[in-house]
Amino acid sequence: MNKQHSAVLLMAFGTPLSDDQLLPYYTDIRHGHAPSAAQVAALAARYRAIGGLSPLAKITEQQVAAVKKELTARGINVPVELGLAHTAPHIAEAVEQLVDAGVTTIYGVPLAAQYSSFNARSYHGKAKAALAAHPGIRYVPVNDQGGSTALIDYWAAQLGKVREVIASPQTAVLFSAHSLPVRTLAAGDPYKANVEADIQATAQRANLKRYWLGWQSAGKTGDKWIGPRFEDVAQQLINAGAEQIISVPLGFINNNLEINYDVDIELRQLIEQAGSRFTRLPMPNADPALAATICDRLAAAGLTKQ
Structure with missing residues (x-):
């Protein structure tokens, strides 16, 4: 199999990167229903209380890098893209990046501690919707097959x-x-x-x-x-x-x-x-334990050395 035939799509919630992104972010979470000015102000106040914006964006990038490093260490050399549910880069954008790279199989895995069909369905649904225009590409939903x-x-x-x-x-x-x-x-x-x-x-x-x-x-x-x-x-x-x-x-x-x-x-x-x-207690963030967990799940779903 060609090295680039398979790819990994890591999916996460996303977080606003600036104050002007709060409204579209909150609206997206609410499935297109705009929040009131009071609701936006309350969310902004929560971010101010933790020192401004959430550190989530930077941490997620570090987690993606850690997963890439762990996959390489396991001899799995495939493209890895990050897609976010509510902010850029959106899941659909990440899917298009992988399509343009010529992959034929995408392993989609939510960055989460435990599997929830309620949450995972949303992530996988967005990825599958983006792939509707590319019926030749196989999508493999990765959940908690490899445990934690x-x-x-x-x-x-x-x-x-x-x-x-x-x-x-x-x-x-x-x-x-x-x-x-x-x-x-x-x-x-x-x-x-x-x-x-x-x-x-x-x-x-x-x-x-x-x-x-x-x-x-x-x-x-x-x-x-x-x-x-x-x-x-x-x-x-x-x-x-x-x-x-x-x-x-x-x-x-x-x-x-x-x-x-x-x-x-x-x-x-x-x-x-x-x-x-x-x-x-300290959060895992980009600790190797998180990368190992995600890679164990990918392996259990069928991603092997390429």
Whole structure:
């Protein structure tokens, strides 16, 4: 097979790069429905609170570079493009880049910790829509076929670094993941079970006996979202005597708005105002563990040395 016959399309959420991109970004998230001026102002205030714009764009570029490096180390020399769901370069643009490169098979993989059919369907749908004009190109959706072993090892190692703190009965370990509408579970989405399985595996690897799970960053919609909220769990832990809470956002792979604001500002404020201490473990970002996880999934989906 020609080296360039296969390619990898890495897909991520995207983030605005300047203030003037906030409105189109927010509108795209809302499926073309423009937000109110108040909603845009609230989003802008959240970005200002974390120092301006999110570091997500730079981190995502670093993750793409790390995946390319890991693929090369495994003897897989194929084109790799990044496509974003809500900002440029959009997924359709990345697909066209790969089409122009002459590839015949595209492996599309969302940059995510755990598989959710609710989220993955959107990413894969955008890629397939872009390929509708190119029926000769095969699209392979890559989800969680290869598991999350490297990321589980990463979080277990981070917990190991605070082993002495965790040993105190006054310290609580609070895992968190992004909430989704409850209706997605009724539709058979395995996301909640995947998150819980990864947490259990991480706890076993770290020899962690006591831990809790809270769901964060639920959307402001009329839907019921997966709970309990991590703010409520934290408050319950404090009420029960927790003097320190260790935040482990295992459902995320990088420092984004949900981490730098929802965790580092809102959750921290709740905990510290109650008189307890707060510590968040470092995010994987461009750690080799993330690249290894993505490449394991690609290998399980059929991408081999070329």
